[in-house]
Amino acid sequence: MQTKAPSSWQQAIQWGLIGGGVAVLLALIGMVDAFSKRFIVANAFTMGQVLFLAPLLILSYSAIGRIAAKSPIISVLAGMLSGLMGGAVLGVLVIIGNTLNIRPMFRNASPDLFKELAFNQGATGGVLSLLLVGLVIGAIAAGVFLLPKRLRSAVIQAAIWVLLVGLIRDLIITIVAQWVEKANAFPAWAQWAKAIILLLSGLFNKTIFAASGIKPVSAIILFIFLGALQFWRSGIPRQAPPRLALNKPEQQRRRLLTLAGAAILFILLPPILGIFFAEILDNVGLYILMGLGLNIVVGFAGLLDLGYVAFYAIGAYTMAVLTSPELGFFNLTYWQALPFALIASVMAGVILGLPVLKMRGDYLAIVTLGFGEIVRLLALSDWLRPWLGGTQGIQQIAQPHIGAKVLASQQDLYYLFLVGIAIVAFFAWRLKDSRIGRAWMALREDEDVATAMGINNVATKLLAFASGALFSGLAGTIFAAKLTSVYPHSMNFLVSINVLSLIIIGGMGSIPGVFVGALVLIGAPDLLREFAEYRYLAYGALLVVMMLTRPEGLWPEERRRLELHEAEPEAIEPVPETEAVPARQ
Amino acid sequence: MLRTWRQRVTFTDIVVWAIGLAIGLVVIIGTIATLRSGKYAPSVWVDLTVRGLALGGVYALIAMGYTLVYGILRMINFAHSEVFMSGPFTAVFLAIALAHSGFLDEHPLISMTLILLLSVAVSMTIAILLERIAYRPLRTAPRLVPLITAIGASFFLQYTFRGLYGSGIQAYPIPKVLQGSIHIGNIEIFSTQIVAILGALAMMLVLYGIVQWTKVGKAMRAVSEDKEVAALMGIDVDRIISLTFALGGASAGVAGVLYALLFPVVNFFMGFIPGIKAFTAAVLGGIGNVLGAFLGAIILGLLESVGPNLFLDGLGIPTPGQLKDAIAFTILVFILIFRPSGILGERLAQAKA
Numbered sequence: 036m037q038t039k040a041p042s043s044w045q046q047a048i049q050w051g052l053i054g055g056g057v058a059v060l061l062a063l064i065g066m067v068d069a070f071s072k073r074f075i076v077a078n079a080f081t082m083g084q085v086l087f088l089a090p091l092l093i094l095s096y097s098a099i100g101r102i103a104a105k106s107p108i109i110s111v112l113a114g115m116l117s118g119l120m121g122g123a124v125l126g127v128l129v130i131i132g133n134t135l136n137i138r139p140m141f142r143n144a145s146p147d148l149f150k151e152l153a154f155n156q157g158a159t160g161g162v163l164s165l166l167l168v169g170l171v172i173g174a175i176a177a178g179v180f181l182l183p184k185r186l187r188s189a190v191i192q193a194a195i196w197v198l199l200v201g202l203i204r205d206l207i208i209t210i211v212a213q214w215v216e217k218a219n220a221f222p223a224w225a226q227w228a229k230a231i232i233l234l235l236s237g238l239f240n241k242t243i244f245a246a247s248g249i250k251p252v253s254a255i256i257l258f259i260f261l262g263a264l265q266f267w268r269s270g271i272p273r274q275a276p277p278r279l280a281l282n283k284p285e286q287q288r289r290r291l292l293t294l295a296g297a298a299i300l301f302i303l304l305p306p307i308l309g310i311f312f313a314e315i316l317d318n319v320g321l322y323i324l325m326g327l328g329l330n331i332v333v334g335f336a337g338l339l340d341l342g343y344v345a346f347y348a349i350g351a352y353t354m355a356v357l358t359s360p361e362l363g364f365f366n367l368t369y370w371q372a373l374p375f376a377l378i379a380s381v382m383a384g385v386i387l388g389l390p391v392l393k394m395r396g397d398y399l400a401i402v403t404l405g406f407g408e409i410v411r412l413l414a415l416s417d418w419l420r421p422w423l424g425g426t427q428g429i430q431q432i433a434q435p436h437i438g439a440k441v442l443a444s445q446q447d448l449y450y451l452f453l454v455g456i457a458i459v460a461f462f463a464w465r466l467k468d469s470r471i472g473r474a475w476m477a478l479r480e481d482e483d484v485a486t487a488m489g490i491n492n493v494a495t496k497l498l499a500f501a502s503g504a505l506f507s508g509l510a511g512t513i514f515a516a517k518l519t520s521v522y523p524h525s526m527n528f529l530v531s532i533n534v535l536s537l538i539i540i541g542g543m544g545s546i547p548g549v550f551v552g553a554l555v556l557i558g559a560p561d562l563l564r565e566f567a568e569y570r571y572l573a574y575g576a577l578l579v580v581m582m583l584t585r586p587e588g589l590w591p592e593e594r595r596r597l598e599l600h601e602a603e604p605e606a607i608e609p610v611p612e613t614e615a616v617p618a619r620q
Numbered sequence: 621m622l623r624t625w626r627q628r629v630t631f632t633d634i635v636v637w638a639i640g641l642a643i644g645l646v647v648i649i650g651t652i653a654t655l656r657s658g659k660y661a662p663s664v665w666v667d668l669t670v671r672g673l674a675l676g677g678v679y680a681l682i683a684m685g686y687t688l689v690y691g692i693l694r695m696i697n698f699a700h701s702e703v704f705m706s707g708p709f710t711a712v713f714l715a716i717a718l719a720h721s722g723f724l725d726e727h728p729l730i731s732m733t734l735i736l737l738l739s740v741a742v743s744m745t746i747a748i749l750l751e752r753i754a755y756r757p758l759r760t761a762p763r764l765v766p767l768i769t770a771i772g773a774s775f776f777l778q779y780t781f782r783g784l785y786g787s788g789i790q791a792y793p794i795p796k797v798l799q800g801s802i803h804i805g806n807i808e809i810f811s812t813q814i815v816a817i818l819g820a821l822a823m824m825l826v827l828y829g830i831v832q833w834t835k836v837g838k839a840m841r842a843v844s845e846d847k848e849v850a851a852l853m854g855i856d857v858d859r860i861i862s863l864t865f866a867l868g869g870a871s872a873g874v875a876g877v878l879y880a881l882l883f884p885v886v887n888f889f890m891g892f893i894p895g896i897k898a899f900t901a902a903v904l905g906g907i908g909n910v911l912g913a914f915l916g917a918i919i920l921g922l923l924e925s926v927g928p929n930l931f932l933d934g935l936g937i938p939t940p941g942q943l944k945d946a947i948a949f950t951i952l953v954f955i956l957i958f959r960p961s962g963i964l965g966e967r968l969a970q971a972k973a
Contacts, residue, residue, distance in 0.1 A: 064783025140713040142786035339764055341771075390636050390957045397696045397767055398956050401899060405949035408896075412946040418937045493632060528892075532775065539768055572779035578772025579754050582765050 043102040043113055050101070051117035051173075054094030055124025058087040062128065062152060064572070065143030069565040071151045074248030075201035081248075082202065082565075083151055091121035091169055095176035107181050114177030115170050122169020125152060126162035133158040185269050193262035200257065201249050206562055208244065211236045213309040301453055305446045313445035315561040317517060320452030321510055322557045325534045326541070326549040327459045328506025333535065334544030334592070335472060336499035337479025339400040341531050342407025345387070346380045346504040348526035350511025352414060352423060353379040355521045358433035362424070369435040369516055380508025381501045388500035392493055407531055414523040428522035432515045448517050455513060459506050464546055466502070475499055476544075529571070533557065536574045540581055542588025551590045636957055643950065650931040660929060666807050668926045674813040674882055676921025677820025681875035682898030683905075683913040684827055685747070685868030691844040691908040692864050693759070698770035699750055701895020702777035703869050706746045707739035708876030709781055709886045712790045714738050719793035728795035732877075740873035746777065747869025748862055756858070782888040792884040812881040823874045824914055830867065831910055840864055844908070893945060897924070900952040906962030915963060924948050 061067055071083035095117040104110045131137065132149040153161020154168075179187055215236050218229040243253045305313055325347060332340045357365045357372035365372070387406050391399055414423050423429070435442045435451060442451055466472045474495045477485035486492050515521050533556065541552025556577075560570045581588070654660075682704050689697045697703075715735050718724040724731045754773045758766045798811045831837040842850040843860045851857050879894060880886055901920045905912025927947045937943070955962065 060780070064780055066783070139716075141784055143783065337764065339767060389632050390639070390953070392632055394956060394960070397763070398903075398960060400698075400767060401696065401896070401903075402953050402956050404896065405900075405952045409946050409949050409953075412943060412949075416942045416946075418943070493630070532771070535768075535771070569779070569783070571775050572783065575772045575774065575776030575779065579769050579776060582761075582769040582772065583754075583757055586761070586765050 043104060043109065044116065046101055047098045047113040047117040048120050050094045050098035051091070051120025051169075052124060054091045054117065055121035057090035057094070058121060058125055059128050061086050061090065062125075062148060063141050063143060064569070065148075066569055067151060068143055068145060068148045069568065071147070072247070073202070073565065074245070075198060076254045077245030077248040077250050079248075079251055079254075081151075085198065087125065087152065088168065088172060091118050091172050092176050094121065095173045096180060099177055099180045107177075110181060111174060111177040114173035114175075114180070116173065118169040118171070118173025118176065119166060120169070121172075122165040122167070125169075126165045129153050129161050129165065130158055186266060188269060189262045189266035192265045193258050196261045197249070197254055197258050201254070202563065204244050204248060207239055209311060210308060211239050213311070298457075302450075305449050310446075313449060315558055316449050317445050317452060318561065319553050319558045320449060320456060321514055321517075322534060322537060323456050323549055323553045324452060324459060324510040324513070325507050325530075326538050326553055327456070327463050327546070328503045328510070329534045330538045330544065330546065330549050331463060331466070331475070331506070332499050332503035334538055335467065335479065336475040336496065338496065338499060339397075340403045340500075340503065341400045341528075341535065342387070342403035342405070342410075343503070343507055343534055344526050344528065344530040345403075345407040345410040346383055346507035347511040347514070347530065348407075348410050348414060348521075348523075349383045349504075350376045350380045350508030351515040351521045351526070352429070352511075353508075354512040354515045355424075355429040355432045356422065359429050359431050361429060361431045362422070367433070369433045369512070372433070373512055376512045377505055377508050380504045380511070383508075384500040384502075384504025385497055387504075388497045392496055404528070404531075407528060411523055411526050411528075414526065423523075424521075426523065428520055428524075430520040432519045432521065434516045434519060435513075442516075445517075448513070451513060455509055459509070460546060462502075467544075467546070471495065471498060532571075532574070536578055540577055540589060542591040545588060545590050545592035548588050548590040548592070552588070555589070640954060640958065643954070647931045654930055663807055664929075665926065667809075668929065669922065670809050670813055670817075672922035672925030673918065674816040674820075674878075674921070675925055676901075676918035677817050677824075678875050678879045678882065678917075679894065679898045679901045679921055680914045680917035681820055681823055681871045681878070682894060683902040683917050684824075684871040684910065686899050686902040687905075687907055687910060687913040688831075688840075688864050688868045690902070692840065692861055693755070695755070695766050696770065696899070697750075697755075697865075697868070698767065699754075699774040699777060700747075700868065700872065700898075701891035702774050702781075703743050703747045703750065703891075704872040704876050704879075704895060704898075705886075705888065705891030706777065706781060706876075707741075707743035707869075707873035708792070708880045709785060709790070709888065709890070710742040711735045711739035711877065712792055712880070712886050713785075715793050716790070724793055725796045728797045731795065736874060736877050739877045740870045743873030743876065744866045744869035747865040747872070750777075751862060751865040756861075778888055778891070785888065787888060789885045789887045792880040792886060794881060794884055798881065816878040816882055819874065819878050823871060827867065827871055828910055836860070836863060896952070897945075897948050900948055900955070902962075903952065903960070904955050904962055906964040909962065909964050912962055912964035919963075920948060920951065923951060 067083040067087050069083070070086055071081050073082040074080070075082055075085060095114045098117040099110050099114050102110070102113050104113065129149055129152050132144055132146075132152075137144045149161075152165070154164050156164060179190060182190065211232075214232050218232040221229045243249060243257075249257065304316060308316070325343070328346075329340065329343050332338050332343070353376035354369070354372050356362060357367045357375055358369060360366050367375075387403065391402050394402060413419055415426060417425055419425070440447075442448055474485070474490045477488065477490055478492065478495055482492065537552035537556045538549055539552075540556060541548030541550070556574065560566045560573070566573070682700070685700045685703060686697060689695065689700070715724065715731075718731045718734070750773055754769050755766060758769055794812065798815060801808045801810045802814065803809075829837075831840060839850070839855045839860050840863070842853065842855055843857055843864075847857050850860075875894075879890075897920060898917065901917035902913045903916070904920060905914065905916025907913075924944050924947060928944045931947075932943060
C-alpha cells in the first residue's frame with residue numbers, strides 16, 4: 036500500500052536503526068551484562084559483545100539483502116551505513132548512561148553495562164569505537180553477502196559452530212575432568228583408555244580452551260577447519276529424499292539401526308556425563324514424556340491445549356494422596372498407586388474433553404487454560420486443604436522400587452523416565468500411522484470433511500484428550516516420586532507453556548521433534564547458568580520467530596512440512612501428485 | 621416430536637447439562653444458605669457491588685482490546701494482557717518520580733493526566749509493534765499459527781519487561797486526594813473506586829463514539845465486515861488494522877492506570893489474570909461486540925466480587941475469596957460451552973476461525 040518505495044539509503048538507515056534498537060533492548064534487559072564474563076575467544080570477545088553486536092551484523096546483512104544492489108560497492112557502503120546507524124544508537128545509549136542515572140527505572144543499566152558497551156573506555160572513546168565497530172561490522176556483513184553462495188553458507192555455519200563451542204567450554208571441561216578422576220582408578224589393563232583420556236584432557240585444557248573461552252589461535256584453526264568441512268560437505272550432491280515413501284525394507288532397516296543407536300546412547304548417557312548432568316537429564320526426560328503426550332493432542336489431533344499441566348497435576352496429586360503417610364489415607368506403594376493415578380488422569384481428560392468437543396481452536400485454547408488454572412487454584416485453596424495439603428503441598432510420597440531396591444537417586448530415576456519414554460514413544464509412533472492416528476490428522480485438517488468421511492468426531496477427539504492426559508499423568512507420577520513431594524506452585528501455567536513450546540519448536544506432530552525440542556528448550560538453558568533468567572524470554576521470541584520463518588519446526592513431520600509449504604513455488608523438487616496419501620491398510 | 625428430540629440429544633449433551641445443573645444447584649443452595657445465615661450486613665453487599673462495578677469497568681476497557689481485534693482479524697490477541705501490563709508498569713516510574721518531588725499531591729489532576737498519557741502511549745506503541753512484527757505477516761497462515769505466535773509474543777513481552785524493570789513489585793503512589801472515601805448515608809465508598817468507574821465509563825463512551833460515529837470507526841466496521849471489499853472501497857486495510865490495535869492498546873493503557881488505582885501494585889505478571897478475565901468478559905458479552913464487552917465485563921466484575929461470599933460462604937467453604945479466580949474461569953468455561961456467542965451475540969459463532 037506504500038505510495039513510494041524507500042530508497043536504498045533509507046532502507047539501510049532503517050534496518051541499521053532497528054538493529055541498534057534490538058541491541059539496546061538486549062543491553063537493557065540485562066543479557067549483555069549477564070554474559071559479559073563469558074569469553075567466546077579468550078581475551079578477544081565475550082558472549083555479551085556478541086549479543087549486542089550480532090543484531091547489527093544480522094540486520095546490516097538483511098538490509099544488504101533487501102537492497103540487492105547491482106554493484107558490490109553500493110552493497111558495502113549500504114552495509115557500512117547500516118552498521119554505523121546501529122553503532123550510533125548504541126552510542127546514544129552509552130551517552131545517556133554516562134550522563135543520567137536511569138538505574139531506578141532500568142534495573143540492568145549498571146555502570147558495568149556501559150563499560151561493557153563502551154569497550155571499557157570513557158564515554159567519548161566508547162562512542163567513537165562503537166561507531167567504528169559498527170562500520171567494520173557493516174563491511175563484514177557486506178563481505179559475507181558478496182561471497183559465492185556455497186562459501187557464504189560455510190562461513191556462516193562455521194562461525195555459529197565456533198560460537199557454540201566457545202559457549203559450552205565449561206561443560207566440556209567439567210566432563211573431561213570427571214573422566215580424568217575416574218581414569219585414575221582404572222585397572223592395569225585399561226591403561227590405554229586412561230592415556231586417551233589424559234591426552235584429550237590435555238588437548239582441551241591446554242590447547243583448545245583458555246581459562247574462559249577458546250584460545251585465539253585455536254579459534255581461527257577451528258573456524259577454518261569447520262568452514263572447510265562445511266564447504267566440502269555442501270559440495271557433495273545430495274539426492275532429494277523420496278516423498279513420504281514409507282516402509283521400504285532398506286529404510287526400515289536403517290530406521291531400526293538409528294533407533295538402536297539412539298537407545299544405546301540414551302542408556303549410556305548418565306555414566307558418560309556424570310552426576311552433574313543427572314538432574315538436567317531427568318528434567319529433559321520429564322518434558323519428553325509430557326511432550327509426547329501433548330504431541331498427540333496438539334500435533335496429531337490439532338487441539339490446542341493450554342491447560343496440559345492439569346493432567347500432570349492430577350497424576351502427581353493422585354499419587355501423593357494415595358501414597359503419602361502424611362495424609363494417612365491409603366499408604367500404597369508407587370506401583371500400587373500408579374494405575375489409580377493414571378485412571379484419574381484419563382478421567383480428567385475425558386471430563387475436560389466432553390464439554391469442549393464443539394469448540395473451535397482459539398476458544399479451546401482459552402478453556403483448557405482456564406481448566407488448568409482451576410485445578411491449580413483448587414489444589415491451592417484452604418477448602419481442599421485436608422485432602423490436598425493447600426499451599427504446603429504433600430510430602431513423603433512413595434518412590435518406586437524394583438524388588439528391594441528403591442529408585443531414589445537421580446540416575447535411577449533417569450532410567451525410569453527412559454522406560455516410560457520408550458513405552459510412550461512406541462505407543463505414539465504406532466498410533467500415528469494407525470486408523471486412529473489418521474482419523475486425528477483428518478480432524479486436524481478439516482473437521483467437517485472428516486466427519487463427512489465417517490470419522491466419529493466425539494470418540495476420536497476424546498481419545499486424543501484421554502491419551503494425552505494418560506501420558507501427562509504418568510509424567511506427573513514420576514515427577515511426584517522424584518521430588519517425593521508436590522506443591523501447587525509447581526503446577527503452574529508455565530509448565531504447559533514449556534511443553535507446548537518444545538513440541539512446536541521440535542515440530543508439531545513429529546515424535547523425534549519432541550526429543551529435539553526438549554533437548555533444545557529444557558536441556559540447553561540448564562547448561563548455561565547465565566541463561567536461566569532469560570529462558571521464557573527466549574521461548575517467546577523463539578515461538579514468534581519460528582512461526583514467522585519455519586512454522587513446521589526443527590524436525591518436522593513430513594506431511595506437515597509439505598502442507599505448510601504447499602503454497603510455495605516448488606522449485607526444489609518436482610512433486611508427483613499421486614503420492615499425497617500413503618496407500619496402506 | 622418427542623422422538624426427534626431424543627435423537628438430537630447426545631450423550632455429550634446429557635453430561636454437559638448434568639454438570640451445568642450441578643453447578644447451578646450449588647450456586648442456588650449456596651446463595652440461599654448465605655442469605656439465611658445473615659452473616660453479612662447490607663452495607664457489605666453494597667460495598668462488594670461497588671467494588672464489582674469498578675473492577676467490571678476496568679475489565680471492560682481491557683476487553684475492548686480483545687473484542688476490537690477479534691472483530692477485525694477473527695483472532696484472539698493472546699498478548700493483549702501484556703499490552704495492558706506494559707503501560708502502567710512503565711508509568712509507575714513517572715508516578716514514583718512525581719510522588720518523590722511532591723508534585724503528585726500538589727497537582728493531582730496534572731500528574732494523573734501525565735501518568736495516563738504515558739501509560740496510553742506505551743501500551744499503544746506495544747500494541748502497534750505487536751501487530752506489525754508478529755501478526756501482519758501471518759494474516760493468511762493456518763489458524764493455529766497466529767495463536768501460537770500470540771502466546772510467544774505474550775511471553776516475550778512479559779519477560780522483556782521483567783528484564784527491563786526488574787521482577788519485583790512496584791507500589792503505585794496514589795495522590796492524597798484520592799486516598800479517602802465518600803460517605804453516602806452509612807455506606808462508605810472509596811474515592812479510587814469512583815474514579816475507576818467514572819474513568820472507565822468515559823473511556824468506554826469515547827471508544828464507542830469512535831467506532832460508531834467517526835469515519836475511522838466506519839472504516840473499521842467495514843474492514844471487519846469484509847477485508848477485500850473494504851480494500852476495493854478505498855480503505856487502507858493495513859492502516860485500519862494498525863489503528864484498531866492502537867485503539868485497543870490505548871484502552872488497555874487507561875485500564876492499566878485505573879487498575880493500579882484499585883490494586884496499587886504493579887509487576888511484570890500483572891496482566892495475566894486480568895487479561896483472561898477481560899477475555900472472559902468479551903466472550904460473555906459476545907466477542908466482536910463493543911456493547912457486549914461492556915455488559916459482560918460488568919457482569920463478570922459483579923460475579924467475581926460478590927460471588928465468593930454469596931455462593932460459597934453459605935456452603936461452609938473457608939476463605940472463599942481464594943476461589944474468586946476459579947469462579948471467573950468456571951464462568952468462562954460454561955459460557956463457551958452453553959452459549960459461545962455470548963449474551964448479545966456474535967456473528968460467525970460456530971464458524972471456523
